[in-house]
Amino acid sequence: MAGAAGASAAALPLIGCGEKPKVVVIGGGFGGATAAKYVKWFDPGIDVTMIEPNKQFTTCPFSNLYLGGIRSFDSITHGFEAMANKHGVNVVHDMVTAVDAAGKTVTTKGGAKIKYDRLIVSPGIDFRYELTPGYDAEAAEMVPHAWKAGPQTKLLRAQLEDMRDGGLFVLAPPPNPFRCPPGPYERASMIAHYLKTNKPKSKLLILDAKDKFSKFGLFREGWKKHYSDIIEWVPASKDGKVREVDAKNKVAITEFEKHKADVLNFIPAQKAGKIAFAAGLTNQTGWCPVNFQTWESTIHKDIHVIGDAAIATKMPKSGNAANTQAKVCAAAVVDMIRGRDPGTPTTSNTCYSLITPNYGISVTAVYRQTDKGYMGVAGAGGLSPMGEGPKFRALEAKYARGWYANIAADIWG
Amino acid sequence: MKKVGVCLAAALGFSLMAASANASELLAKPELLASNCFNCHGYNGASAGVIDELDSLPARRIAKKLNDFKSGSKPSTIMGRIAKGYNDAEIAALAKYFGSMGSK
Numbered sequence: 001m002a003g004a005a006g007a008s009a010a011a012l013p014l015i016g017c018g019e020k021p022k023v024v025v026i027g028g029g030f031g032g033a034t035a036a037k038y039v040k041w042f043d044p045g046i047d048v049t050m051i052e053p054n055k056q057f058t059t060c061p062f063s064n065l066y067l068g069g070i071r072s073f074d075s076i077t078h079g080f081e082a083m084a085n086k087h088g089v090n091v092v093h094d095m096v097t098a099v100d101a102a103g104k105t106v107t108t109k110g111g112a113k114i115k116y117d118r119l120i121v122s123p124g125i126d127f128r129y130e131l132t133p134g135y136d137a138e139a140a141e142m143v144p145h146a147w148k149a150g151p152q153t154k155l156l157r158a159q160l161e162d163m164r165d166g167g168l169f170v171l172a173p174p175p176n177p178f179r180c181p182p183g184p185y186e187r188a189s190m191i192a193h194y195l196k197t198n199k200p201k202s203k204l205l206i207l208d209a210k211d212k213f214s215k216f217g218l219f220r221e222g223w224k225k226h227y228s229d230i231i232e233w234v235p236a237s238k239d240g241k242v243r244e245v246d247a248k249n250k251v252a253i254t255e256f257e258k259h260k261a262d263v264l265n266f267i268p269a270q271k272a273g274k275i276a277f278a279a280g281l282t283n284q285t286g287w288c289p290v291n292f293q294t295w296e297s298t299i300h301k302d303i304h305v306i307g308d309a310a311i312a313t314k315m316p317k318s319g320n321a322a323n324t325q326a327k328v329c330a331a332a333v334v335d336m337i338r339g340r341d342p343g344t345p346t347t348s349n350t351c352y353s354l355i356t357p358n359y360g361i362s363v364t365a366v367y368r369q370t371d372k373g374y375m376g377v378a379g380a381g382g383l384s385p386m387g388e389g390p391k392f393r394a395l396e397a398k399y400a401r402g403w404y405a406n407i408a409a410d411i412w413g
Numbered sequence: 414m415k416k417v418g419v420c421l422a423a424a425l426g427f428s429l430m431a432a433s434a435n436a437s438e439l440l441a442k443p444e445l446l447a448s449n450c451f452n453c454h455g456y457n458g459a460s461a462g463v464i465d466e467l468d469s470l471p472a473r474r475i476a477k478k479l480n481d482f483k484s485g486s487k488p489s490t491i492m493g494r495i496a497k498g499y500n501d502a503e504i505a506a507l508a509k510y511f512g513s514m515g516s517k
Contacts, residue, residue, distance in 0.1 A: 401463060406455040406456070
């Protein structure tokens, strides 16, 4: 639609120059790395440069398993060597600091200016620190959010290991919308698994900014079965919302109470990653509006936004969603560069969560563009059933691990 | 397995130069649809294990499996829910795409 109009005009001069068309991708996570690899997969004749500051990427998916002590940090960390050596992506380790949408150039911290014909931005999330007094980047060194995987994840794990038996772990999930809707509750499950196994006198208090959450019934069923003595969940309507944080003393402050924790894991409210703001790709919501056919920004032409930063209506902010969006976006970018009209594609999202090492739950959906936005196909998808026995749950836990191995290889392999 | 993907992509690249816009557009779609399966079933349908691979079955078996998942006659944890989201043309395109990998 909007994107298609510009496509044919952009394509001709490039081919005429005898130079390869250039796609630049910002970010090497689930969205960015997939997009970079798949532009090459759809059309090896396009020159692809991916710019990512870190030499390795640690995934948020399965970082809860690391926190629970059932997965190594190395196993959730991936390099970019295969993208460069096997798939022909030009990988640049630098940080994009500015985007010139009119001049079609990105500028990096290292001083490089890189031209593009089409830019794909997959910046992930940033935190809205201004909403919670007492919590900012500095406070996060004492009270980790661990909602960007890496050093924060290790810090939270170290605090959990140091915690005394009989201690209180307080986890505060963020308000909607945020990265990985079931994530905080899988984290609660994995922390509870660790406590039950290693520090059984301890408690886990969830102070929630919401009254409901993803896979609500399934999590609560699993918790009742496995962690009824450990997990207590307090919804926003029962004074669960943390309004202020005293990081030094690890105190979570709600309207009526102060909860002193041994380990406090506060997950702040979120917005699109920094470069999305610098590039002027966000609207008043703090996220990026896009055309669902091409994932092209509705604000800036020739720039596409995918992953957590994009506004995708019913499609959740998840690594798997970013991966499938990236493929649609990559195909559309190739089509538009080659002067073809991108079709109207189907994407899907599949999301597993573990409650114990052998107890998995899932939600899935198939998405299509509609006049109401990006919506799940009626009659398809949905949650795995409640009331299933251990056999079914063990299969879902097994498939969760199969999913991780395959999606990691699909992206960074 | 990877070879197949590269060949297809290369074939696509060539076809773009030669063929009309419409023909090229049609070519691009089945592999985009199929790539949606790779996140669970492995890059180019070659699974690392646990979940079934998709690159070694004839087209008719892929189509039958998907249709049986969709109708519920084949029990599953998740594929029944996913298959219901795909129409007959999409199932046929997926079967043809993965089937052609298996025969190579």
